[in-house]
Amino acid sequence: MNVEIVNLRKHFGATRAVDDVSFAFSSGQIVGFVGPNGAGKTTTMRILATLDEPTAGDALIDGVSAVEEPESARQLVGYVPDSLPTHRDMSVHEYLDFFARAYGLKGARREKVVEGVEEFTGLTEIRDKMLVALSKGMKQRVSLARALLHDPQVLIMDEPAAGLDPRARIELRELLRALSSQGKAILISSHILTELAEICHAAVIIERGTVLMAGAIGDLLTDGASRRTVLIRALGGQETLYRELLETPRIRKVNLAGEEVVAEIDGDDQACCELLAELVSHGHRVVEFKQQRANLEEIFMTVTKGETQ
Amino acid sequence: MTAESILKESGARGGFGDRINPIVVKELRQAVQSRFVIATLLTLLSIQIVAIGIYILASGASLFGFDAGRQAFLMLFSILQSIGMIFAPLYTGARLVAERSDTNVDLLFITTIKPRSIIAGKMFAAMTLTALIYSACMPFMTFTYFLRGIDLPSIFISLGVGFVVVIACVQAAVFVALIPVGRALKVIFGLVALIVFGVAYFVTVFGVSDLVARGFVTRVSWQLVVFFGVLVVFLIGLFFVMSVALIMPVASNRALPVRLFITAAWLSTGVAALINISIEKDQRVLIAWLVAFEIVFAMAIFVAVSERDRPGRRVLRSIPRSPLGRALAFFFFSGAANGLAWASVMVVLTLGVAVACVELFSTHRNTNDLIDSAKWMGGMCLYFFCYATTGALLRRRLFSRVGTELTWLIGAILLAVGSLAPFLTGYIVFFHDQWWSEDFGAWWVGNPFAWGNKGHRVLYASVSGVWAVHVAAMSLPWFFKRCEDFQTGATCRKGGGTGSVSDLSIDQEAS
Numbered sequence: 033m034n035v036e037i038v039n040l041r042k043h044f045g046a047t048r049a050v051d052d053v054s055f056a057f058s059s060g061q062i063v064g065f066v067g068p069n070g071a072g073k074t075t076t077m078r079i080l081a082t083l084d085e086p087t088a089g090d091a092l093i094d095g096v097s098a099v100e101e102p103e104s105a106r107q108l109v110g111y112v113p114d115s116l117p118t119h120r121d122m123s124v125h126e127y128l129d130f131f132a133r134a135y136g137l138k139g140a141r142r143e144k145v146v147e148g149v150e151e152f153t154g155l156t157e158i159r160d161k162m163l164v165a166l167s168k169g170m171k172q173r174v175s176l177a178r179a180l181l182h183d184p185q186v187l188i189m190d191e192p193a194a195g196l197d198p199r200a201r202i203e204l205r206e207l208l209r210a211l212s213s214q215g216k217a218i219l220i221s222s223h224i225l226t227e228l229a230e231i232c233h234a235a236v237i238i239e240r241g242t243v244l245m246a247g248a249i250g251d252l253l254t255d256g257a258s259r260r261t262v263l264i265r266a267l268g269g270q271e272t273l274y275r276e277l278l279e280t281p282r283i284r285k286v287n288l289a290g291e292e293v294v295a296e297i298d299g300d301d302q303a304c305c306e307l308l309a310e311l312v313s314h315g316h317r318v319v320e321f322k323q324q325r326a327n328l329e330e331i332f333m334t335v336t337k338g339e340t341q
Numbered sequence: 342m343t344a345e346s347i348l349k350e351s352g353a354r355g356g357f358g359d360r361i362n363p364i365v366v367k368e369l370r371q372a373v374q375s376r377f378v379i380a381t382l383l384t385l386l387s388i389q390i391v392a393i394g395i396y397i398l399a400s401g402a403s404l405f406g407f408d409a410g411r412q413a414f415l416m417l418f419s420i421l422q423s424i425g426m427i428f429a430p431l432y433t434g435a436r437l438v439a440e441r442s443d444t445n446v447d448l449l450f451i452t453t454i455k456p457r458s459i460i461a462g463k464m465f466a467a468m469t470l471t472a473l474i475y476s477a478c479m480p481f482m483t484f485t486y487f488l489r490g491i492d493l494p495s496i497f498i499s500l501g502v503g504f505v506v507v508i509a510c511v512q513a514a515v516f517v518a519l520i521p522v523g524r525a526l527k528v529i530f531g532l533v534a535l536i537v538f539g540v541a542y543f544v545t546v547f548g549v550s551d552l553v554a555r556g557f558v559t560r561v562s563w564q565l566v567v568f569f570g571v572l573v574v575f576l577i578g579l580f581f582v583m584s585v586a587l588i589m590p591v592a593s594n595r596a597l598p599v600r601l602f603i604t605a606a607w608l609s610t611g612v613a614a615l616i617n618i619s620i621e622k623d624q625r626v627l628i629a630w631l632v633a634f635e636i637v638f639a640m641a642i643f644v645a646v647s648e649r650d651r652p653g654r655r656v657l658r659s660i661p662r663s664p665l666g667r668a669l670a671f672f673f674f675s676g677a678a679n680g681l682a683w684a685s686v687m688v689v690l691t692l693g694v695a696v697a698c699v700e701l702f703s704t705h706r707n708t709n710d711l712i713d714s715a716k717w718m719g720g721m722c723l724y725f726f727c728y729a730t731t732g733a734l735l736r737r738r739l740f741s742r743v744g745t746e747l748t749w750l751i752g753a754i755l756l757a758v759g760s761l762a763p764f765l766t767g768y769i770v771f772f773h774d775q776w777w778s779e780d781f782g783a784w785w786v787g788n789p790f791a792w793g794n795k796g797h798r799v800l801y802a803s804v805s806g807v808w809a810v811h812v813a814a815m816s817l818p819w820f821f822k823r824c825e826d827f828q829t830g831a832t833c834r835k836g837g838g839t840g841s842v843s844d845l846s847i848d849q850e851a852s
Contacts, residue, residue, distance in 0.1 A: 045742060099654055103453075107453075118440075119371070120436070121370075133363035142359075182452075
């Protein structure tokens, strides 16, 4: 199962909400969709969920066009919007049963599916509670459960962690990991970048409707920076090590912090290898040499300008 | 063993339940759990009991008269109708507004449920609730039969009339709830709808009162019931298809069901009107048909210019491939040019039918009134065409930043200015009193509703005719371009806008 966003454009009058966006991901991947407010994330997700029509370009789900064959695409996509279910006078089970009916599930199969989804999302205990009485975290679970009713291969989640408390966030994260391990392709937008970095395999950074950066999380965290920060611990001789690093040309900055020395190196992974070899050859007894990666927040702040349209 | 478990075991529950529209199941589940619904029902029943009790106690000897039952029935009917016409539309409309305010309705679009089923489900649920209310009140109503002065058929027909009116109000409320405007404007529209429902309430109660007094055995009564029935069914259908159009995604072919319905209604009621003319030797029904549909088409011109200028890919995808099918589809598919062409053709066809009837049945009663109505309605439509297309022209050339969906507003502003400005100018500069005199009727030259001034019709027709020709000529290049787009869109619709996947592909191994 491949999901491909191909040269997608969506213009609202003179405003280019999405401007030539392209990226792709596949089964089992959780992809973070990151960008400031008004960057075009929701618009892109709504097009992928068949709710909006692009000005140009396409969104293909396993080769099925979400633009031209929305009926077929809908069978493959589960969409969790950024708003929570608010139906009055309705219990969790009734809500899920209603959507299961709307997806065309019938009879005993519908009951089985609804019960299965309730169990998977941990809603069995509260299935008879009224929707309006639920906490945000529980409502988010209900929203996710609704999106899973027709067993879609692709899940699109717009800000699912917004407003959730730490426990609810951790539970949501576990659910996403479980879904990913089931082979579902998940596109998730969030402003909580540290969380995204923990669960996502890849990320797409978008601003003003344009993709600024996309790739596997590991690549982004290293490629995004032109320098590396390493933490070095050597047996004895911290002062010597500190002085030597100060004199090394490609070292930009060195800090001595107790037993450890933190150095900022100009260059990539190769430069780190060379530094380690050099230190060992100079007789330093290095017991720890650890690269401190930039986090997604730093990358985000580096590549985006905070501009909206 | 409960009834539910018996049904479950027999498999009947699954089979029957699966065939019911999911929206109906949801709405009824919500309704039976709603305190508002239960409170309303109990209040209505209490009022009915108290009212009939007071009536019996206060009537004294007149209770044994010959119209005590009729009086009691009309009192109960007016109570039932007032609750029905307020509660059912308000409950359905408010719930829909609440659902529409977030993405709940959007969520339904990504299921297999069709927009038509969503509206039909809402309607059926509202009908069930209304039927529940009416059936709860039925014992009180039938009790009046024993007080004399009313027969059972009159009671049931009256209740049927009331029920249909409530359903029309519910459908109108659904339509108002779906109008894509802000909360403030929606409240204003809601209040306007309530005023209209109030008028409909009095018309219904007085109409039923009159019919009950006449009895349902006279020909006039049945003519009134049939006329009223056709009108209400048309309104229910019109509000239904318009609601479906509003709830459909913007990218879909929203205009198609509306135009098909209006055309079908125009055709069927037109044929019925022609049959009526030949039987009754009277043009009255055709006049009603002409006026009703010309008003609908005049409004449709304003709606048409506010539609999307270019059809989206989903619409293009559904254009028939055959030349004849494509030509017909042009008039019915979504699009500003398409809508303008359809409405204009329908205005001309309606006038054509009127002219043909004048020629063919010139000796029938009310032929002169038909001629007068045709002139009036034709002139009004011509002005509407001028204002709407001028508004569209201005939006394209001067206000290109304004969205097409607001073209009607430009046209409406022009209409307001054009209707009043000449007369106000004349009033201020030339005449200060006697403004109602027909001598000054020429100053109403820009007003589409002033065609009642028969002495100035030549002036009105000349001005609007020249204006229409000019604005049509200026719009022709745009119109032909849209026709061309429609034709070419049908042939090269597949795969438009797609390209190769960029290098930004995130592969599994890398992650």
